[in-house]
Amino acid sequence: MDFTDSPSEAAFRAEAVAFLEAHVPEEFGSYTSGDDQEKVYEQHLAWQKTLAQHGWGALTWPESYGGRGKGPIEQIIWNEELSKRGVGHSMLTVGIGMVGPTLVAHGTPEQQERYLGPLLRADETWCQLFSEPGAGSDLAGLATRAVRDGDDWVVNGQKTWCSGAQHNDFGILIARTDPSLPKHKGITFFLLDMKAPGIEVRPLIEMTGESHFNEVFLNDVRVPDSARLGELNAGWAVAQTTLMNERMAMGGLSNLLHFDELKALVVEEAGGHPDATQRDELAKVYSQLRCLELLNARVVSKLGRGVMPTAESSVMKLALARVMTKANALAMRALGPKALLRPGYWQNEYLFAPAFHIAGGTSEVQKTVCAERVLGLPREESSDRQRAFEELPRS
Ligand SMILES: Cc1cc2nc3c(=O)[nH]c(=O)nc-3n(C[C@H](O)[C@H](O)[C@H](O)COP(=O)(O)OP(=O)(O)OC[C@H]3O[C@@H](n4cnc5c(N)ncnc54)[C@H](O)[C@@H]3O)c2cc1C
Missing domain, CATH: 1.10.540.10 (Acyl-CoA dehydrogenase/oxidase, N-terminal domain)
Known part of the structure; x- marks a missing residue:
């Protein structure tokens, strides 16, 4: 290549x-x-x-x-x-990188005209309301209900881990519209005005001390049918466009790790002479970042040929989470007891790094994708794909 x-x-x-x-x-x-x-x-x-x-x-x-x-x-x-x-x-990645492509692929001309311009100019911003307390990795198990009432839908339920929702004007929402269908089939995709009555956003505090994401409670929220994106009960397919774009955005996150700054920190804290273990660890982080870049290039080359990447984005996501954890732990060890004395950039990165193992699909789930699609192992058993959602046992 x-x-x-x-x-x-x-x-x-x-x-x-x-x-x-x-x-x-x-x-x-x-x-x-x-x-x-x-x-x-x-x-x-x-x-x-x-x-x-x-x-x-x-x-x-x-x-x-x-x-x-x-x-x-x-x-x-x-x-x-x-x-x-x-x-x-x-x-603003959720809006530009995920909502925009979903609107382009599935929106009506009226919806595209209404939402894309303000989104692009950051006059209106967007969050993603997919995950629920009982539906994360198994997203299709979501329980938020939308019930038709005249020209509106009435939505009730709870979403969680919604990044940026405390700031945003609109949200992309998936809700169950027909529980008599199997779980992937009775879901519809909506464009939700976050200022609508009945929406309560509660920031969650992370171990960094900050609040990036929120719980969102939906109590009798009315959503006009004109804000439905895609066909009734076809929301799972629409959500796949969003999730594919999310995985692409996650893959590019290796940019977040500034290797030169990490190297400078380790060298400085070691008085100019990192020991053999530190050198070894720096070399490992560097080579893993380089591998990620090359994997990214493979994904891009596929896209350039009009071929959709499959397991590559899962391998990238898995490797990214690992290298972020390794690099930030290395920074902490270099700082030693000083890391405890005052908060700073590396301390914050270290505390945020575990989130990369979860956001955009957990490391365990990525491993399953790799096992099935790269190694060709048998598909994970699932007994609930064909049964009506309302018949599934739920806690
Ligand atoms: C920083 C961050 C930002 C986020 N932003 C958003 C957002 O804006 N909007 C949104 O909707 N969501 C968001 N999320 C939520 C994210 O998509 C979910 O956290 C993720 O999908 C995992 O779901 P869960 O937290 O419910 O964990 P669960 O699915 O309950 O998983 C719990 C544990 O069980 C394991 N597990 C689950 N199923 C399997 C399986 N089949 N095989 C093996 N192990 C399994 C998981 O790996 C994990 O260790 C965000 C999360 C983070 C960390």
């Missing part, structure tokens, strides 16, 4: 670099950095507005929807250049 840019890719990179050199903001905090989260959120909103203003708001969306109409290879080049300048990961 040739990793050098083709002439057209090089031209695109030059164009991206010229734009970024002129516009990258001086301050751009990370949501895992321990910085003031309200301030970071404002910085991310402002940056998205700048990107949209100059036509860089959503690289892969079609031009007719305000995107740049580029392919996955350009997206990777763009991500690389963003990451080099410390603006690689945005708190």
Whole structure:
């Protein structure tokens, strides 16, 4: 595989670099950095507005929807250049990276006209209301109900782990509309106005001390049928578009780990002379990050040929969670007792790292995908796929 840019890719990179050199903001905090989260959120909103203003708001969306109409290879080049300048990961990823492509694929022309422009310009922001206390890995087991009443749906239930919901204007919601169907078949996808009466958002405090995600309670919330995305009871297929885009976004997160900074920390804390174990660990982190980059390139190359990646994104997600944990533990060991004395960037990263084993599909579930699709082992048994949801035993 040739990793050098083709002439057209090089031209695109030059164009991206010229734009970024002129516009990258001086301050751009990370949501895992321990910085003031309200301030970071404002910085991310402002940056998205700048990107949209100059036509860089959503690289892969079609031009007719305000995107740049580029392919996955350009997206990777763009991500690389963003990451080099410390603006690689945005708190608006759910909207731009997941909701936008879902609306483009499944929205009616009216819905696309109504929602895509404000989303792109960060005039309206979005969260994802999928997980529930009893439905995470087994997402199709969700129990939130939507019942038809005239032109509306009335929604009752509880969602959880909803990143950013305390800030957002809209949410993508999946709810059960027909419990007499098997669990994957009676689900419908809605676009929810987060200001609607009956919605209560309660931030959850993580061990970092911050609140990235929330519980969302839905009590008799009315959603117009015009805010249904896709066909009635076909929400599982619509949600697959969202989840596939989520996995892609997670794969690119290796940008979050700044290897040079980790190396500098280890070297400095060791007085310029890291011992053999530290050198060995640094080398392992470096090689694993490099492997992730190459795997990412494989995914991109598949996408470039119009082939959907299958298990690669699971392997990437699994490897990413492992390397994040390893790297942040290495930083903690380098800091030694100092790590306990004052909070800082690495302490916060260390406390946030376990979340990477859970978000976007847990490590155990990714291993099952790899076992089935890479190793060809028999499919995990499931006895509930064909039975009506309402007949399934539930705790
Ligand atoms: C940082 C972060 C952000 C998130 N943001 C959002 C968001 O914005 N919106 C949203 O809807 N959700 C969000 N989530 C939720 C996330 O998608 C779920 O946490 C995840 O799918 C796991 O579900 P669960 O927490 O219910 O765990 P469970 O599914 O209950 O799993 C519990 C444990 O059992 C294991 N397990 C479960 N099933 C199997 C199996 N078949 N085989 C082997 N082991 C299994 C799991 O690996 C895990 O260790 C977020 C999570 C995190 C950590």
